[in-house]
Amino acid sequence: MNNKEPHIVKFSGGRSSAMMLMKLLEGNELKPKRGDVVIFNNTSAEHSATYEFTRKIKKITEKKYNIPFFWIEYQTYEDSSGIYQWSRKPTYRLTNDQPYSEQNKNGYRYKGEVFEEMISLSGFLPSMVSRICTISMKIFVTNAFLSDWFAQKQSIERLGHYGNTPKMSDDDLIKTHKKNGGGVPDKILLSKKAFVRSCAFVRKKQFWRDYTSANIVIDNDILKGSILGNKVQLYGDLAVDYVSVLGIRSDEQRRITKIENRIDEAQENQGKSLFNQPHGESIYAPLVDDNTTQEQVVEFWERQNFNLKLSNTGLFSNCLYCPLKSKAKLQQIATLQLENKIDKDTPENIDWWVNIEKKYSRDLEAEHRNIAKESTKFVGFFGGISKFVFEDIKNKVDRGEKIDPELLKLDSAIPCNCTD
Structure with a gap:
């Protein structure tokens, strides 16, 4: 490990990530003065057991080892473009490790609100082709956080206007959509933007100390040369060098290769948006170096x-109904969930996914699009479809339909390909 570059532990909420973190802590490999920090990106679609597990790991990390552990999540705010046309822009917020409620408004969201806010802003669903969930809620949020954290300031600034109510009008939305080449009918566009417009329109000023019990002692001279204004630069000539520490195992080489390729491409393309790969990031995967497998x-x-408190099979992974899982696996999960006591208002319930798929899938006929194939009426989580997939899965479960064991066997051989 580099002795000067700050190390960012990207904690996923799973066992591999937690084992890696525990070993780093026990080996005294993380240095708070260097700027080392642990982050957990909450999508609000995690399994409730993940939140419980992450809460325990955060407490150990901060109380026993004095390493800051931040729980962060995507949010939007309202701003003008300088010509009095209002729009929503993405950012992030810090949360504490307890659920959001009227009594705890700084708590983490867990009923799919973050996920839906991201979808509502973009206007379409994530899919295998367009992984806006990973790009927006993981990559962008992490980069926005790091540009603040590395600046070694005491807080993150307030974002948004100072009005008492939202200012973005229907006309603002429609004009922006058409300016960007969009062709979605106004009524459909406004319905899909309704949720994000109902969300908080300001990101309040937040102090680091209010969201970690660790003493913040970051003091790293190599970061100071990358500060411009009140942000550290992640791109261009001033790009800060840092190490991302990932809990990827030795039997997940495909994921490491994908990340390494993404970093190599960034050096060639030199994109400078927070949605892009930072130019100074390098990867450290201790479990790969130690040849650690899932069994270990x-x-x-x-x-x-x-x-x-999830099975070791990986079936009930953190994002329970992730659309990147096979339909057979999703049906198996929904069947097993019938036996579990779950919160019906959260993404642990397949009904949440049924509703989101219906609400945000593109209806090609309603949008007056040319339909090349009769089998493609909608575009959503699973690409072009003739009927809603989550609703079809739910109906199969309700009817008690059995799952083809060969499909499950095939699916078990397909590795997780999610990277952040």
């Missing part, structure tokens, strides 16, 4: 006095 991770947690 399971054995490690069996020896501990607490564990993630």
Whole structure:
């Protein structure tokens, strides 16, 4: 590990990530003065067991080892473009490790609100082709956070106007959409933007100290040369060098390769948006270096006095109904969830996904698009479809339909390909 570059542990909420973090802490490899920090990107679609597990890991990290551990999530705010045309812009916010409520408005959101806010801003659903979930809620949020954290200031600034109510009008939305080459009918456009317009229109000023119990002692001279204004630069000639520490195992080489390719491409393309790969990021995967496999991770947690309360098979992974999972696996999850006591108002319930798919899928006929194939009436999580997939899965579960075991066997051989 580099002795001067700050290390950012990207904690996923899973066992591999947690094992890696515990070993780094026990080996005294993380240095708070260097600017080392742990971050957990909440999408509000995580499994409730993930939140419980992450809460315990955060407490150990901060209380025992004095390493800051921040819980961060995507949000939007309202701003003008300078010509009095209002729009929504993405940013992030810090949260504490307790659920959001009227009594705890700085808590993390867990009922799919973050996920829907991101979808409503973009106007379409994430898919295998367009992974806006990872790009917006993981890559962008992390980059926005790092540009603030590395600046070694005490807080993140307030964003948004000072009005008492939202200012963005229907006309603002429609004009912006058409200016960007959009052709969605006004009524459909406004319906899909309704949720994001109902969200908070200001990101309040937040102090680091209010969201971590660790003492913040960051003091790293190599970061100071990359500060411009009140932000550290992640792109261009002033790009800061730092190390991202990932909990990817040795049996997940495909994921490491994908990230390395993304970093190599960034050096060639030199994109400078926070949605792009930072130019000074390098990757460290301790579990790969130690040849740690999934079996060894399971054995490690069996020896501990607490564990993630999800099966070791990976079926109930953090984002329970992730659309990147196969339809057979999603049906299996929905079937097993019938036996579990779940919060019906959260993404742990397939009904949430049914509603989101219906609400935000593109209806090609309603948009007056030319339909090349009769089998493609909608475009959503699963690309072009003739009927809503989550609704079809739910109906199969309700009818008690059995799942083809060969499809499940095939799916079990397909590795997770999600990277942040």
